[in-house]
Amino acid sequence: MSDTTVHEEPELIQLLTPEGELTGHPDYPLEITADEIRDLYRDLVLVRRFDSEAVSLQRQGELGLWASLLGQEAAQIGSGRALRGTDMAFPSYREHGVAWCRGVEPKELLGMFRGVTNGGWDPHEHGFHLYTIVIGSQALHATGYAMGVQRDGAVGEDGTAVITYFGDGATSQGDTNEAFNFASVNNAPVVFFCQNNQWAISEPLERQARVPIYKRASGFGFPGLRVDGNDVLAVLAVTRAALDNAREGNGPTLVEAFTYRMGAHTTNDDPSRYRNAAELEEWKAKDPILRVRRHLENNGLADEGFFASVDAEADALGEKVRTQCRNLPDPGPLDIFHEVYAEPNVHIDRQRAEYAEYLASFEAEGVR
Amino acid sequence: MSDTTVHEEPELIQLLTPEGELTGHPDYPLEITADEIRDLYRDLVLVRRFDSEAVSLQRQGELGLWASLLGQEAAQIGSGRALRGTDMAFPSYREHGVAWCRGVEPKELLGMFRGVTNGGWDPHEHGFHLYTIVIGSQALHATGYAMGVQRDGAVGEDGTAVITYFGDGATSQGDTNEAFNFASVNNAPVVFFCQNNQWAISEPLERQARVPIYKRASGFGFPGLRVDGNDVLAVLAVTRAALDNAREGNGPTLVEAFTYRMGAHTTNDDPSRYRNAAELEEWKAKDPILRVRRHLENNGLADEGFFASVDAEADALGEKVRTQCRNLPDPGPLDIFHEVYAEPNVHIDRQRAEYAEYLASFEAEGVR
Amino acid sequence: MTNLTIGKAINAGLRAAMEHDPKVLVMGEDVGRLGGVFRVTDGLHKDFGADRVIDTPLAESGIVGTAIGMAMRGYRPVVEIQFDGFFFPAANQTFTQLAKMRRRSAGTLSMPVVMRIPYGGGIGAVEHHSESPESYFLHTAGLRVISVANAVDAYWMIQQAIRSEDPVIFLEPKRRYYEKAEVDTEASIAEATPMGAARVARPGTDATLLAYGPMVKTALQAAEADTDHSIEVIDLRSLSPVDYPTIVESVKKTGRLVVAHEATLTGGPGAEIAARITEECFYHLESPVIRVAAFDTPYPQSRLEEYYLPDLDRVLDGVDRAFAY
Amino acid sequence: MTNLTIGKAINAGLRAAMEHDPKVLVMGEDVGRLGGVFRVTDGLHKDFGADRVIDTPLAESGIVGTAIGMAMRGYRPVVEIQFDGFFFPAANQTFTQLAKMRRRSAGTLSMPVVMRIPYGGGIGAVEHHSESPESYFLHTAGLRVISVANAVDAYWMIQQAIRSEDPVIFLEPKRRYYEKAEVDTEASIAEATPMGAARVARPGTDATLLAYGPMVKTALQAAEADTDHSIEVIDLRSLSPVDYPTIVESVKKTGRLVVAHEATLTGGPGAEIAARITEECFYHLESPVIRVAAFDTPYPQSRLEEYYLPDLDRVLDGVDRAFAY
Numbered sequence A, B: 001m002s003d004t005t006v007h008e009e010p011e012l013i014q015l016l017t018p019e020g021e022l023t024g025h026p027d028y029p030l031e032i033t034a035d036e037i038r039d040l041y042r043d044l045v046l047v048r049r050f051d052s053e054a055v056s057l058q059r060q061g062e063l064g065l066w067a068s069l070l071g072q073e074a075a076q077i078g079s080g081r082a083l084r085g086t087d088m089a090f091p092s093y094r095e096h097g098v099a100w101c102r103g104v105e106p107k108e109l110l111g112m113f114r115g116v117t118n119g120g121w122d123p124h125e126h127g128f129h130l131y132t133i134v135i136g137s138q139a140l141h142a143t144g145y146a147m148g149v150q151r152d153g154a155v156g157e158d159g160t161a162v163i164t165y166f167g168d169g170a171t172s173q174g175d176t177n178e179a180f181n182f183a184s185v186n187n188a189p190v191v192f193f194c195q196n197n198q199w200a201i202s203e204p205l206e207r208q209a210r211v212p213i214y215k216r217a218s219g220f221g222f223p224g225l226r227v228d229g230n231d232v233l234a235v236l237a238v239t240r241a242a243l244d245n246a247r248e249g250n251g252p253t254l255v256e257a258f259t260y261r262m263g264a265h266t267t268n269d270d271p272s273r274y275r276n277a278a279e280l281e282e283w284k285a286k287d288p289i290l291r292v293r294r295h296l297e298n299n300g301l302a303d304e305g306f307f308a309s310v311d312a313e314a315d316a317l318g319e320k321v322r323t324q325c326r327n328l329p330d331p332g333p334l335d336i337f338h339e340v341y342a343e344p345n346v347h348i349d350r351q352r353a354e355y356a357e358y359l360a361s362f363e364a365e366g367v368r
Numbered sequence C, D: 001m002t003n004l005t006i007g008k009a010i011n012a013g014l015r016a017a018m019e020h021d022p023k024v025l026v027m028g029e030d031v032g033r034l035g036g037v038f039r040v041t042d043g044l045h046k047d048f049g050a051d052r053v054i055d056t057p058l059a060e061s062g063i064v065g066t067a068i069g070m071a072m073r074g075y076r077p078v079v080e081i082q083f084d085g086f087f088f089p090a091a092n093q094t095f096t097q098l099a100k101m102r103r104r105s106a107g108t109l110s111m112p113v114v115m116r117i118p119y120g121g122g123i124g125a126v127e128h129h130s131e132s133p134e135s136y137f138l139h140t141a142g143l144r145v146i147s148v149a150n151a152v153d154a155y156w157m158i159q160q161a162i163r164s165e166d167p168v169i170f171l172e173p174k175r176r177y178y179e180k181a182e183v184d185t186e187a188s189i190a191e192a193t194p195m196g197a198a199r200v201a202r203p204g205t206d207a208t209l210l211a212y213g214p215m216v217k218t219a220l221q222a223a224e225a226d227t228d229h230s231i232e233v234i235d236l237r238s239l240s241p242v243d244y245p246t247i248v249e250s251v252k253k254t255g256r257l258v259v260a261h262e263a264t265l266t267g268g269p270g271a272e273i274a275a276r277i278t279e280e281c282f283y284h285l286e287s288p289v290i291r292v293a294a295f296d297t298p299y300p301q302s303r304l305e306e307y308y309l310p311d312l313d314r315v316l317d318g319v320d321r322a323f324a325y
């Protein structure tokens, strides 16, 4: 009774084929210079390197956990680069590529995976909220923030748009659907960006939905569309259009970026238990970086020197990631009591004082 | 920013016009005898009388609260009569008409509104679950029950179908949407029956959704449709089709019964604070009972004697409702501890014993 | 001085806060045109408009979740949960997000969100409309939890809660909404008793009777009724944090403590207070801390609530038990 | 006798229950092909099929809500909540529906639903993966709450929980999943210790040290380490209801009680036990009941968990405090 799934396969919005051919799309014209495409290529390569370094750091015991973005670089860089400085993003926990676009430093991003903090960066400084682990929760935060934007009157061509990221699995969660509804009813300037990477840990898409995810939107009264999530140009064009639409007061859009989680769910996971290698091979052919490289090469938009310089930059980034990670300072024990409350709290103050005294007693005894 | 609501008004599925003309519908042919139409008329009149008696009983202090179904009789009788004996219904708190169809006695139904019980009837005996007050919760129970039906293999022409009732407001709740999703993914034999009575207490439909509610279904991958909720024949035909579709293994349907709450939300409510009289007048013209009566009269399918006999039956029912209500026995104080757990529980047993002793101490003193 | 009911005092406090700070918003189900099912937000929609008094979709998680987002954008949302029993759909947003956001962000983000919840029993309602969920809140780090017992506190504490940079659960004793008191609405908020402080509501010497919210009135009646003893009554006011110095001082004087609440006994607020006071006053207590609470059962059908809720007799019985040691 | 880890013992217990009763179902996120993120349901999907081992959509309210419906249809669902911190989206279905259904229906409906939750800290995880939410459950009437500390209990108690007609919250000490013991899987379930009973894990005469779940091991280590005193260790096993006679008997003998848990202090299980034991053993206690618990803060980043969790030193410090009176 679980195989009644009916799969309709809609057209993907695609601008750049896996072979590197720039086809364009009538509804999403994209004026882009060779320089800009090279910049996107650079972003893609760098975040993939960042990610692979983090995986290694986890293996070496420097990180407690890592959720790899491998395969989802285009979805993240395309959407991240569509954002303006004043826009605000509400990520899930895998949006390292978006973080990169928002200027979050490796040391800021790695903190929570190393376990030295539960956050790591200032959301307001970067226009990038903290990672949210409880699936779906951030979709409501984004919607509320967007309702605040409306109340500030920050609507119009120079307005502020909000974007929130979540996965295919997250579309099953009540909060995500409540966010769709609040956003629709309030016509809030928010873009729901779903990275459909085909898996929620071990559960394939069919366990979450029996029709394409982008279709969910119309039932809530706003547009939804599916973009080739491995095509950075299509993602850029589509997300920019959705953000502009929101910013100008026309309400939410659901963007389903059709992509693939090429690695494990996290470093704790073993995908060989639940999916076969053939699927991975199929998706490798659609690699998000390869097609940009092909495009640049085939059209003579970049030479070996360019690719070498990007690789060198990636090496330098790798070095920086390793160093910054290892140099992250450990918090001190009394940090447990830090910022539980904004205002002085007698109860916390007392526990802190008692614990400080307790710790001091060991120092006095010269142990611990 | 809250008036961006775009209202598309879809066609209602209607078989019987407000003027009493039986137009029929190509997709929902209904073979129905005059006898059956008279029976439906009788149901409609009787549940309206039951309801108005309950309102009076509340005013007289015999009930703590009452949620009137006034205006929604056709939606409830039409769908209730579409159910088979082995089907199972999961109501909200206003489905007195469905309860009637499922053979729940007034005394069973009134108990929770009088405050002598929190339930009142045996859900299994009637194929009618207890009223559920926490909005949306029952939609998941129905879906789970339907998944149980699948596991029992009770699928096919003689299969079991499940129906759950909720209001327009309930469609905003996460649980309702999770139920849509679980039902869709599992292809569960459940019909989601939404009585869109235009209001959720004081909030008009626009605060819950900006497109028609039945459209929600397609985004989850199953059919949704809107039926004239004041047309008992259309509701009967549409619900029967949806139930049969479910029973035969074709999965869920969302039925939006477009109707109107003609009374207050509950006896605690004062709708004059938030809605105008003109709206009520408009809907009075679409009264669910009047049109059946007109149909019977215009086509010579019932004479004065029939209508008089139904009215007499209604009077008798009113009498029965009053008597059964007033005769409902009060629970005794130790009933507090009744059926908190199925199995012996030392903790509850001890509290019960202590309280019994406490109460006895007053008796000993001759007070309380 | 204005004679106000608790309900009207909260309404006046909300109005004062909205006038004081344009960032203050009110949101919830039916809080707009209707003014809330208890009319606590009456008139605010008319005077402050639909952008500041928001009738939300029927979804409590959505309400709290969007309030968090608004707080991040610089607003100060006052959320109404229509009844105690309907808090639970919002549990995830409250416990995993609202309560933890400041700590998660190492202080970068504040969550000045107030959650108003009409709570407690005694109004003859159907299921889910009479519960006392305060224990879930006070066990959750990052939240402040307060309850009011009179119109003066109602007026000031709602304003203090709104000015707090921390999330505050504001518990309104619904069966006492119509209790009246003289409120000096012209006074300065700076002079109001801080919202974290307990208050000795009636001085006494033989035993301490501690209550909050709806039970304060019952406690005061019990103290009056017990003509054999001099009972000191403390109105706790803040359940998190608890003002222990005030309680300890009283218990060291009286040697006996009775805690009364409508929440169920096991794991209720009285458990924590008993454990803590026993630690701090071990050599002063002449009897164990006695708890008078609702039984450990679901809130029963309304015809039984007079038996279920700790009433005057049961509070007096608790006091007697304390003196039996 | 089979040498089993706690994780494998639960797996074996689930398998035994599924073989014993075809109505037993397992459902949750990733419980199927993957066998759960901790592999506790490993192999069940293969052997019992997708209809009895259900990979659900990612929605905890949906999981518990549909389990309730299945229970109404005669099934006995064993629900897995992937981690403690992800229980909260299911709070409404658990507290307002699952816990109350039997009482609401005056006994017409039973809810034989087991909710398995890997809980507690110490595994170096990111936020929401290390919490101890047991207090929310034990304060909720209608639920039974148990936790296991060794493989023998794990094997039998999961089966007892599944056979119970009442909803059972089954708390699995995730950092102890790999602790081993000899389990006699051939024995009869009728002879297993009832799931409501506490167990004296180590006899002693000078003080009673009470723990459950992951802290039992720490408590036993502390008892060994304290060579100055004879410490009796009780493994509580059931948090609701609590087996008070066993605790009272011990405390009347030792005169001192220390309760240790990973849940936060305020409103934690220790509060209730302290309040209750103080009432029942008032004249036997030579010191107040001492609680050793997590601090009243959100669970911190993992680099601080060794300080946050009550460890051997802090338990010993608690014991010392008890002897200081």
Ligand SMILES: Cc1ncc(C[n+]2csc(CCOP(=O)(O)OP(=O)(O)O)c2C)c(N)n1
Pocket (backbone or CB within 6 Å): A094, A133, A134, A135, A166, A167, A168, A169, A170, A171, A197, A199, A200, A201, A261, A265, D029, D058, D060, D082, D086, D089
């Ligand atoms: C409320 C909640 N339940 C369960 C989890 C555990 N969990 C973490 S990630 C994950 C799967 C998420 O899948 P998806 O939404 O597709 O995002 P992806 O990881 O594929 O990017 C699960 C079940 C969680 N974090 N939050």
Ligand SMILES: Cc1ncc(C[n+]2csc(CCOP(=O)(O)OP(=O)(O)O)c2C)c(N)n1
Pocket (backbone or CB within 6 Å): B094, B133, B134, B135, B166, B167, B168, B169, B170, B171, B197, B199, B200, B201, B261, B265, C029, C058, C060, C082, C086, C089
């Ligand atoms: C979770 C929850 N939140 C709030 C309420 C309070 N409440 C009772 S009925 C109602 C409105 C319901 O509207 P709708 O779903 O349209 O059903 P109707 O009453 O119109 O039949 C509200 C808000 C509730 N019962 N449950």
Ligand SMILES: [Mg+2]
Pocket (backbone or CB within 6 Å): A167, A168, A169, A195, A196, A197, A198, A199, A200, A201
């Ligand atoms: Mg995914």
Ligand SMILES: [Mg+2]
Pocket (backbone or CB within 6 Å): B167, B168, B169, B195, B196, B197, B198, B199, B200, B201
């Ligand atoms: Mg309605």
